[in-house]
Amino acid sequence: MPFLTQLADVARRTGHPVTEVSGWRGRGHGPQPEVQGIVCHHTAGPAGGGDYPSLAVVRDGRPDLEGPLSHFGLGRSGHIYVIAAGRCWHNAPSTSAFHDNSSSIGIEAENDGSQPWPAEQLDAYRKLCAELCREFGLPASRVKAHREVNTSKPDPHSIDMTDFRAAVAALVGDTPAPGGPGPGGSWTEDIVKQLPLVRLGDDNFDVKTVRGCLFARGHVPPAAYAQVADGLEGWLTSTLCDDQLVELVRGFQQAEGLEADGEVGPLTWPPLLRI
Numbered sequence: 001m002p003f004l005t006q007l008a009d010v011a012r013r014t015g016h017p018v019t020e021v022s023g024w025r026g027r028g029h030g031p032q033p034e035v036q037g038i039v040c041h042h043t044a045g046p047a048g049g050g051d052y053p054s055l056a057v058v059r060d061g062r063p064d065l066e067g068p069l070s071h072f073g074l075g076r077s078g079h080i081y082v083i084a085a086g087r088c089w090h091n092a093p094s095t096s097a098f099h100d101n102s103s104s105i106g107i108e109a110e111n112d113g114s115q116p117w118p119a120e121q122l123d124a125y126r127k128l129c130a131e132l133c134r135e136f137g138l139p140a141s142r143v144k145a146h147r148e149v150n151t152s153k154p155d156p157h158s159i160d161m162t163d164f165r166a167a168v169a170a171l172v173g174d175t176p177a178p179g180g181p182g183p184g185g186s187w188t189e190d191i192v193k194q195l196p197l198v199r200l201g202d203d204n205f206d207v208k209t210v211r212g213c214l215f216a217r218g219h220v221p222p223a224a225y226a227q228v229a230d231g232l233e234g235w236l237t238s239t240l241c242d243d244q245l246v247e248l249v250r251g252f253q254q255a256e257g258l259e260a261d262g263e264v265g266p267l268t269w270p271p272l273l274r275i
């Protein structure tokens, strides 16, 4: 994989303002070998100092670590700074092979490590991750906090990554976004009637859809996949409707005021798909 000179265009698709930092197309510790994941950081920069006071550090590095440190900077206003197109030193050592420096894109969001996140900045954060997932064909599950792939790091602080990834998934269209299955899509009652019944013992791709939707709606606690090989990814890709999934469906139905029969049929699909 060469230098990622499409990154500015990808960032512009978020609708947030983009600054191409001079020289970004050729900046990097060599080209980017591959993109298998995205790592979210906070800069731990100064509390004040405008929109993105950490720009020079992320671009040029620190005394102990040469820049660039990350592909993107994200200002407090949601302004996106495209800093590098090649490999960056943003996550080493990594506990995930998909998120080391050679395999992942880094985003350094301006925050001193404790101040609240402005809504515009969070919106840009989610949308940038979603556009990167689209560009590189990644599931939202590949978006990780630095603290999730490097046990000595705390960043980005206070962002619930389960919620964050669910929002990214909805933006990407992994699961249908509120209002329909995606741009131009239109769901009707007839389509709902054609949706399959999913119940205990079924083993097919519709079960995966149920799993993805339950996760996106916040009805899959981490304990559900703690014992599964490959964790959440393994859980989400299972095509088997087992007892555990039926219980989670019941929980969702109760929360929606539906009869908790544990079967996904014409009354359960619409709130699950948000159609």
Ligand SMILES: [Zn+2]
Pocket: 040, 041, 042, 090, 146, 153, 155
């Ligand atoms: Zn970090």
